[in-house]
Amino acid sequence: MADKSKLMKVGIVGYGHLGQYLVERIQREGPAAGLCLVFVWNRNTERLRGSVPQELILEQLRQFTERAADVIVEVCHPHIVKEFGAQFLSSAHFMVGSPTALADPQVDAQLRQAAAHHGKTLYVPSGALWGGQDIQRLNNSGALKALSIRMSKHPSCFRLSGDLLSDWTEGEGRRVLFKGSVADLCPLAPNNVNTMAAAAIAADSLGFAGVTGEIVSDTELSQFHVVEVEVTGASGFSVATVRRNPAQLGAVTGRATYGSFWNSLLCCEGHGGRVYLC
Ligand SMILES: NC(=O)c1ccc[n+]([C@@H]2O[C@H](COP(=O)([O-])OP(=O)(O)OC[C@H]3O[C@@H](n4cnc5c(N)ncnc54)[C@H](O)[C@@H]3O)[C@@H](O)[C@H]2O)c1
Numbered sequence: 001m002a003d004k005s006k007l008m009k010v011g012i013v014g015y016g017h018l019g020q021y022l023v024e025r026i027q028r029e030g031p032a033a034g035l036c037l038v039f040v041w042n043r044n045t046e047r048l049r050g051s052v053p054q055e056l057i058l059e060q061l062r063q064f065t066e067r068a069a070d071v072i073v074e075v076c077h078p079h080i081v082k083e084f085g086a087q088f089l090s091s092a093h094f095m096v097g098s099p100t101a102l103a104d105p106q107v108d109a110q111l112r113q114a115a116a117h118h119g120k121t122l123y124v125p126s127g128a129l130w131g132g133q134d135i136q137r138l139n140n141s142g143a144l145k146a147l148s149i150r151m152s153k154h155p156s157c158f159r160l161s162g163d164l165l166s167d168w169t170e171g172e173g174r175r176v177l178f179k180g181s182v183a184d185l186c187p188l189a190p191n192n193v194n195t196m197a198a199a200a201i202a203a204d205s206l207g208f209a210g211v212t213g214e215i216v217s218d219t220e221l222s223q224f225h226v227v228e229v230e231v232t233g234a235s236g237f238s239v240a241t242v243r244r245n246p247a248q249l250g251a252v253t254g255r256a257t258y259g260s261f262w263n264s265l266l267c268c269e270g271h272g273g274r275v276y277l278c
Pocket of ligand 1: 019042
């Protein structure tokens with residue numbers, strides 16, 4: 001049996017698709033992977049009863065410090081990042097599942113300051129982003145000139161605020177819904193463009209306002225989400241990638257993203273008081 005005192009203690013905030021996936025996987029494989037669960041919180045506690053052991057259910061999120069988690073994982077909503085992110089960082093590393101929250105410059109500054117002040121790491125999971133650490137390296141070398149990301153999905157896979165996509169019909173084909181800065185796009189599609197937010201965080205010399213995001217509805221994409229990234233560096237350097245992520249109709253999150261979150265969690269062992277793409 002694994003020595004419990006050596007395991008990384010994990011708190012999960014949110015029990016939707018990603019939260020359930022992570023909770024089940026930590027319970028199944030945690031000790032072998034060096035992890036143990038110390039709490040699960042969901043805004044509706046009833047949803048946890050029966051599937052999460054009673055002693056792991058955290059009734060009030062503000063009581064999270066009592067569980068002494070080493071890392072807290074948010075997988076619910078940007079609002080919770082805004083309200084609790086800096087508090088989480090005062091006592092634990094924090095993996096932010098909804099990085100669109102950082103499109104708000106105040107939240108971004110608050111979290112970076114809290115990480116630096118408390119020496120805790122703000123982890124940004126790469127999710128469906130391919131090459132995030134390469135983008136970050138190019139950014140840090142001062143050679144990143146431009147970055148654009150296009151995300152194409154079946155219209156049933158988008159959750160948009162406003163009426164950008166209220167009138168689609170099956171078979172209509174491809175439709176560009178938005179093209180502009182990721183800063184402007186995040187509030188319109190907070191649950192769909194976390195990949196772009198992660199890219200904007202990696203490319204912090206450009207920032208959310210300087211990275212271009214495009215979302216495309218395509219009724220032909222009944223089995224995949226497609227993420228295209230174009231990076232431009234100095235002296236004619238460029239990289240373009242296309243990632244196809246198998247996804248069911250109506251799914252906001254592609255299947256490969258679940259495994260990607262797990263791998264990201266395994267990296268959260270502490271990288272100092274800074275932002276770290278994992
Ligand atoms: N970083 C990435 O690449 C990536 C990928 C997929 C999803 N996400 C984000 O992760 C989060 C969870 O995704 P999911 O697929 O599990 O979503 P989900 O809709 O299945 O679950 C969300 C959970 O959060 C709860 N919730 C919703 N709004 C809330 C609020 N205002 N306060 C507290 N709880 C609230 C819901 O009740 C639900 O339990 C979402 O914000 C999503 O946008 C990020």
